[in-house]
Structures are given as C-alpha cells and as structure tokens.
Amino acid sequence: xxxxxxxxxxxxxxxxxxxxxxxxxxxxxxxxxxxxxxxxxxxxxxxxxxxxxxxxxxxxxxxxxxxxxxxxxxxxxxxxxxxxxxxxxxxxxxxxxxxxxxxxxxxxxxxx
Amino acid sequence: xxxxxxxxxxxxxxxxxxxxxxxxxxxxxxxxxxxxxxxxxxxxxxxxxxxxxxxxxxxxxxxxxxxxxxxxxxxxxxxxxxxxxxxxxxxxxxxxxxxxxxxxxxxxxxxxxx
Numbered sequence: 001x002x003x004x005x006x007x008x009x010x011x012x013x014x015x016x017x018x019x020x021x022x023x024x025x026x027x028x029x030x031x032x033x034x035x036x037x038x039x040x041x042x043x044x045x046x047x048x049x050x051x052x053x054x055x056x057x058x059x060x061x062x063x064x065x066x067x068x069x070x071x072x073x074x075x076x077x078x079x080x081x082x083x084x085x086x087x088x089x090x091x092x093x094x095x096x097x098x099x100x101x102x103x104x105x106x107x108x109x110x111x112x
Numbered sequence: 113x114x115x116x117x118x119x120x121x122x123x124x125x126x127x128x129x130x131x132x133x134x135x136x137x138x139x140x141x142x143x144x145x146x147x148x149x150x151x152x153x154x155x156x157x158x159x160x161x162x163x164x165x166x167x168x169x170x171x172x173x174x175x176x177x178x179x180x181x182x183x184x185x186x187x188x189x190x191x192x193x194x195x196x197x198x199x200x201x202x203x204x205x206x207x208x209x210x211x212x213x214x215x216x217x218x219x220x221x222x223x224x225x226x
Contacts, residue, residue, distance in 0.1 A: 031213060042202060088155065092213060098143055098206070099168035100215065102155035110208040 001047050002027045006103040013079050014111050021106045023072040023089035031092035032072045034063050037084045043088065047075075072099065079110045114139065116205050116218035117140075124224045130191040133221045137184050143167075145215065146178060149200040158201075161186055168170030191202040198225045 003026040013019050031050055035043040043062070043101035047056045049072060056063050060083065062075045072089055090102040117136045125131050138142050143170075146158040157170040161180035178188045184205075190197055200222050204215035 033215070035217075042219045043204075045214055045216065048214050055157045090155075098145065098162065098213065099157060099170075100145065101157060102147075106225045 002101045004015050004089060004091050004101050004103040006087075006089055006106050008106060009104060010107050010109075012109045012111060013076075013082055016078050018078065019076050019090075021074040021076070021087055023074070023091075023103055023106075025070050025072075025091045025101075027093070029091045029093060030066070030067050032065050033090040033091065033092075034061075034072070034074055035063075035067070035088045037088065037105070045089075065095060076108075081110045081112055084108055084110045116203060116216050118203055118218040118221050120221060121219065122222045122224075124226060125193050126226055127157075127193055128193060129193050131193060131223060132189045133143065133186070133190075133203075133223070134203075135184070135186045135203035135218060137203075138216055139203035141207050141216075142184050143206045144180060144184065145204045146163070146188050147202045147204065147208070148172075149202060149220075150196075150198070155202075158188070190201055193225045195225050197223065201225060 005024045007022050022029045034046040037043050047063040052067040054065045060077045086105045086107045088102050088105045090100045092097045119134045132191040143162045145160040147155050149155045164180045175191045180186045200220045202220045204217045206215045
C-alpha cells in the first residue's frame with residue numbers, strides 16, 4: 001500500500017530565509033503533485049512532476065522529483081509572509097494514476 | 113472555463129441521517145475523485161469515477177458510496193452518519209488520459225454531524 005510522508009510537519013521560518021520540505025513515498029510512482037491549502041480553503045495545484053529528475057519552479061518555490069530515492073523536495077527561497085499555508089505532496093499510484101494518496105501536510109508559518 | 117463546483121457548501125446533519133453531496137467537474141473532464149479531509153486523518157482518498165464507472169476506491173466503509181452521471185457530474189452519499197464523518201469533503205476533476213493527470217479541486221462541502 002502506498003504511503004506518503006512529509007517532514008517537517010510544522011515549520012516556522014523568518015522572512016528572507018530558505019528552507020526545504022521533504023516528501024517520501026513508499027512504492028514506485030512517477031507522478032507527484034504539490035498543493036497549497038490556505039486555512040478554510042480548498043487545494044491549489046502548485047506543481048505536477050512526471051519523471052525522474054523533473055524540476056519545476058514558480059516564483060519562490062521550486063519542486064524536484066527523484067523517483068529512484070522515492071523523494072520529492074519543495075524548496076522555498078527567501079520566504080515571504082504570503083507563503084504561509086499548508087503544503088501537501090501527493091503521489092499517484094503506479095497501478096492507477098487516478099488514485100492519489102496525500103501526505104499529512106506541512107504547515108508553514110512565515111514570520112515577518 | 114468554470115471551475116469545479118460543489119453543493120452544498122455547508123451542511124449540518126444528525127447522527128443516523130444520510131447525506132448526498134454533489135460535484136460538477138470542469139467541462140470536458142471525465143474523471144471525478146472524492147476526498148475526505150479531517151484534522152486527525154488528513155486528506156484521504158474516497159473513490160474515483162470515470163465515465164460513470166468507479167475505477168478506484170479507498171479504504172472507507174460501505175456507508176460511503178458514489179455515482180457519476182453521463183454528464184460527468186458526481187454525487188457522494190453517506191448513510192447512517194456518525195460523528196466521525198464530520199469533515200471537509202473535496203472533489204477533484206481531471207482530464208483523465210491527459211499528459212499531466214492534474215487534478216483541479218472544488219471548494220469543498222463542510223459537513224458537520226451532531
């Protein structure tokens with residue numbers, strides 16, 4: 001059964017600092033998603049990573065995927081308060097790409 | 113293009129009752145997935161429908177069921193509600209078969225069971 005872990009689960013960082021959120025998953029997959037959720041809101045798609053070595057960047061966020069290590073990272077550069085949210089990684093199962101399993105989420109708080 | 117819509121947005125029910133939630137996907141999307149989000153269990157996959165057929169199912173009891181209509185709209189039903197069913201229910205649609213399989217989420221239905 002596919003399991004997805006994230007660490008850290010809680011992250012408090014100062015504006016201007018860099019940090020990385022890690023996402024590990026337990027079985028083979030080559031489709032990984034990162035989502036953002038603001039309190040009381042739905043999920044906003046950030047990145048879709050489809051192959052080993054994939055790297056995508058949007059603003060201060062950069063995501064990468066290493067399928068051999070079953071690891072994805074979400075790197076935050078020069079954090080700003082607006083990035084405060086919960087970030088989820090999610091992995092599609094190899095047997096069915098439409099069954100997506102989510103990690104527990106990383107609650108990020110950026111302090112001015 | 114209109115996004116994913118879910119109705120109702122908020123619902124309060126009593127234990128033992130049943131409830132039906134509705135999800136209208138993005139036009140042209142044929143896959144609809146349902147998720148339950150709770151503070152304790154996080155985001156859990158319920159089931160996924162494509163062309164009126166359930167293709168994938170999560171580990172939920174039979175009280176949770178769903179269906180999809182020919183226009184791709186989907187409904188989710190929970191019978192004999194329990195307090196633990198209080199959650200945010202999210203549906204997501206995707207153009208299954210598309211290169212990215214990207215899912216687009218609706219605003220959710222907040223269900224409270226008293």
